[in-house]
Amino acid sequence: MSERDRAKPALTRRQALQCLASWSGAAVVWTVAGGVPYALGATRGDTSIATPQPGALTFVQISDTHIGFRKEANPDVVGSLRRAIADIHALPDTPAFVVHTGDVSHLSKPEEFGSARELLKEIRVDRVHTVPGEHDTIDDGATGYLKFFDHDGNGKSWYSFDQAGVHFVGLNNVLNFKLGTMASLGDEQLAWLKADLAGVSRSTPIVVLAHIPLWTIWEPWGWGTADSAQAIALLRPFGSVTVLNGHIHQVLQKVEGNVALHTARSLAYPLPTPGQAGIGEPGPVTVSAGELGKLLGTRELRVVRGRTDVALIDTPLGR
Amino acid sequence: MSKSVSAFAAHPLRAVALALLVIVIGYALPAIHAVAASATKVDVDIAKFLFAQKEITVAPGTTVVWTNRDETPHTVAASDKSFSSKGLDTNDTFEHTFTKEGDFDYICTVHPFMTGVVHVHK
Numbered sequence: 001m002s003e004r005d006r007a008k009p010a011l012t013r014r015q016a017l018q019c020l021a022s023w024s025g026a027a028v029v030w031t032v033a034g035g036v037p038y039a040l041g042a043t044r045g046d047t048s049i050a051t052p053q054p055g056a057l058t059f060v061q062i063s064d065t066h067i068g069f070r071k072e073a074n075p076d077v078v079g080s081l082r083r084a085i086a087d088i089h090a091l092p093d094t095p096a097f098v099v100h101t102g103d104v105s106h107l108s109k110p111e112e113f114g115s116a117r118e119l120l121k122e123i124r125v126d127r128v129h130t131v132p133g134e135h136d137t138i139d140d141g142a143t144g145y146l147k148f149f150d151h152d153g154n155g156k157s158w159y160s161f162d163q164a165g166v167h168f169v170g171l172n173n174v175l176n177f178k179l180g181t182m183a184s185l186g187d188e189q190l191a192w193l194k195a196d197l198a199g200v201s202r203s204t205p206i207v208v209l210a211h212i213p214l215w216t217i218w219e220p221w222g223w224g225t226a227d228s229a230q231a232i233a234l235l236r237p238f239g240s241v242t243v244l245n246g247h248i249h250q251v252l253q254k255v256e257g258n259v260a261l262h263t264a265r266s267l268a269y270p271l272p273t274p275g276q277a278g279i280g281e282p283g284p285v286t287v288s289a290g291e292l293g294k295l296l297g298t299r300e301l302r303v304v305r306g307r308t309d310v311a312l313i314d315t316p317l318g319r
Numbered sequence: 320m321s322k323s324v325s326a327f328a329a330h331p332l333r334a335v336a337l338a339l340l341v342i343v344i345g346y347a348l349p350a351i352h353a354v355a356a357s358a359t360k361v362d363v364d365i366a367k368f369l370f371a372q373k374e375i376t377v378a379p380g381t382t383v384v385w386t387n388r389d390e391t392p393h394t395v396a397a398s399d400k401s402f403s404s405k406g407l408d409t410n411d412t413f414e415h416t417f418t419k420e421g422d423f424d425y426i427c428t429v430h431p432f433m434t435g436v437v438h439v440h441k
Contacts, residue, residue, distance in 0.1 A: 138406035
């Protein structure tokens with residue numbers, strides 16, 4: 001990011017969204033300053049964001065690998081994940097770690113979890129932090145998932161850790177407590193989150209990982225978290241909060257005060273846009289082989305200590 | 320064969336008893352068939368993230384068979400936990416026989432906004 005870019009006045013949300021639309025299919029850099037995101041317009045060829053900065057933490061988000069899926073919408077999800085891994089290895093600035101925001105597997109089968117764990121080990125980073133998606137908790141809640149992806153080894157599917165001055169929180173928001181509602185975090189986890197954040201200074205940047213968006217995007221399709229407002233209320237007092245979600249297989253974002261929420265592309269198959277006309281349900285969308293790669297992708301993030309803005313680059317697999 | 324004919328000739332009551340047995344079986348068979356008919360399986364399709372027959376009423380003893388027609392996995396899970404399927408992939412089925420009367424709400428645990436109910440009444 002150049003000084004010239006930094007000096008530009010922040011765009012309005014509408015202008016920013018227009019920018020996003022005009023760069024559809026290209027990598028977009030988002031900078032969140034003072035709660036208002038503005039696009040810097042870098043494409044993959046623009047290395048300004050990739051310039052290493054002292055005190056910066058770079059990591060990568062991947063999501064929705066759906067290992068075990070082998071239908072028409074993507075008969076080779078393993079191949080898609082391997083392409084993403086190659087992209088991660090080609091990054092000029094080696095990421096500290098990778099986060100996977102859920103739906104690691106397609107059907108919660110042990111062999112899918114096992115295969116996914118081996119594939120994720122191919123990524124040359126210290127660690128891959130995962131949170132469960134609803135496809136990872138089909139038969140027995142998080143029990144089967146935790147046999148392969150127990151973050152702290154304490155049998156809980158939520159956790160936190162600190163790295164490079166940033167506080168990371170992983171949540172499980174695919175729990176069901178009430179008939180016919182969206183999935184939720186639940187009282188036990190909310191109490192844990194409150195206690196966890198109590199020990200964090202307000203100036204510490206916070207990054208939250210959760211599979212389903214922590215804001216309601218489209219309730220009829222379950223694209224939201226029933227008790228997300230309670231989680232956001234706990235996060236609101238902090239100066240810089242970035243929420244990274246998956247689940248909807250497309251990039252959307254929302255900013256609420258100092259809390260910026262971003263959904264990510266999948267590495268398996270596209271889904272319709274929220275409530276898309278003519279499509280009554282959030283099922284896999286089949287596109288041509290050439291188009292598929294443009295709708296799947298990875299995200300690089302950079303957090304710079306002392307700054308509230310987090311830079312994001314969304315890069316499609318197919319370019 | 321001739322031996323048994325001669326046996327009936329020697330014991331006419333046996334012939335009557337056999338005839339009665341045939342008559343009883345003759346009546347009983349359709350009755351057995353009718354029981355089987357009342358225990359018919361009722362199909363519920365899971366398609367486009369909906370239980371296609373969202374609300375059904377069946378007699379006690381009925382077996383309900385759910386079939387997932389989506390490319391996305393679904394489950395069938397009663398809110399009172401009286402029945403619960405594993406994750407159903409495309410074209411997988413799950414069946415449950417309802418022996419007691421009552422109203423049984425269920426959801427897909429993967430997509431809890433998907434709801435259905437089975438009313439079981441005589």
